[in-house]
Amino acid sequence: MLTLNSLKIALLLVAFLIAMFWLLGFHALKKYGDSIYANMRAIGPRPVPDQDYQFLENNPRWHKDVFEVEPGIQLHGVVREPENPSPTSPWLLLYHANGRVEFSSFPQFVSDLLDEGWGFAVWTYRGYGPSDGISTKTSLRQDSVRMAERLQQQWHVDAAQVRIYGFSLGTAPATYAAMALSERGSPAAGVVLVATGYRPPFPSSLVYNPLTEVSIRDKITSPILMIHGRNDRSHLLENAVADFTALKKADADLLLVRAGHNPIGLDQVKDRVRKFLESPSSRM
Template sequence: MNGLSLGELCSLFCCPPCPSKIAAKLAFLPPEPTYLFISDEAGSKFSLHLTDRAEWQYTQRELDFIEVFKARTSKNNHIACAYIRCSPTAKYTLLFSHGNAVDLGQMASFYIGLGSRLNCNIFSYDYSGYGVSSGKQSEKNMYADIEAAWNSLRTRYGISPEHIILYGQSIGTVPTIDLASRYEVGAVILHSPLMSGMRVAFPETKRTWFFDAFPSIDKVPKITSPVLVIHGTEDEVIDFSHGLAIYEKCPRTVEPLWVEGAGHNDVELYGQYLERLKGFLTGDLTS
């Protein structure tokens, strides 16, 4: 998420922008693409080529576990999708919506490591305007993007909803919450979630204004699946209070993970992160 200048703050009060403008100012920071999709001779299949900026940590063997393709959204964009087969005995597949300043290439090593440790497969995608996905970044496109990813996971791979866990991180919690409010799934993980765009820009905001973007706080009461909320207590980007509020509004939350001393981008470095995720999958979801 990004901060706003004094002039931009004033313009918000004097002339409230449309949600897409708030979204653009607060959230979307697509990096220079760190990967390419290389098509075969027939043009029907793609392979993933990572640049040095992706900082890939594994070998070609692990890279071969990643199947990539493009999915068409209802907004007529074509988004990059990746299915990472981390475990032949995986019960769950995580539908992972990543943060705002990364793309699939940068996340690839993390996905391999996470899926292998949790015994889960991972399906992820790049938002419109990120990586090799076409279109522009916008709130509406985000919702269409995750819908296309969900449909691909269901139809292309035949995975049933009860075996899908929606995982959203930071801005990725926005489409995750939207989808979870409309479909029942195996579970939902919200990592550093935000209540809404205005509440990030103006922490004293107590209600959802008509021009607000990302009104997740109004959607979480509709989630019927089990929800695990994760947040660092020293988050300097999305204040810890957002995670608390989201947790309190979800009807079916399990014990949350509040990582003492963690900021916005280092929660995964704490031992209790992986420990809690394992407990969620093998304990909370089986009891």
């Protein structure tokens, strides 16, 4: 039979174990939580690579492109060549959002924004679509630059021909790539950032906003167009406005629209993006 003292000791032990479990859980969540969350959303029912590339059969200018970033880690992507490729053909390099990615959805995205004279390229991050591995904040930053390098080296595209487009999660790698190209003295022709303004709950968050760092944003020399939905509940409007104000760039512009987190299908947005892509240095 338990005595009063032994019962107190047992209760203290249970309380101690609960406290330790909570502290360890909080530490793990702080260190890995957002990355785990993002990758769980990304992986979901991942498409089989062969199935995801079937649309290429009816689109002769679209090509599968796979390259290795580390031993055993390959990034999968698709590239659409311009109708009449030339050294001056413009290209759009897309950094996609979080969640499931299907390559077969990109022809519609391209036809909404670009004419036949444009090239287009997108690669999925680690753990997204058919790409190998699991994304981290570090790998996302490194791979964003490798994607830009892949476009330049494999497809012989000069940085001056490239417009970078990032949506939601993709605004982080798009920002990194824009900074890297600027630092090398060959900046992209323009940068479109849609639905930035995220403020991560944990320092290790995969969904991250590098525009909050002066050492990153001040190195970007490309013209920037930011677009944000006034009713965005995940990436708050006031944060996006603060990001834009902090840029302090004469060749940066901010378009606010009546929309939630995903405004890219609005005619107003598509028209503004088209004009920017054609002439990034012109404010409209």
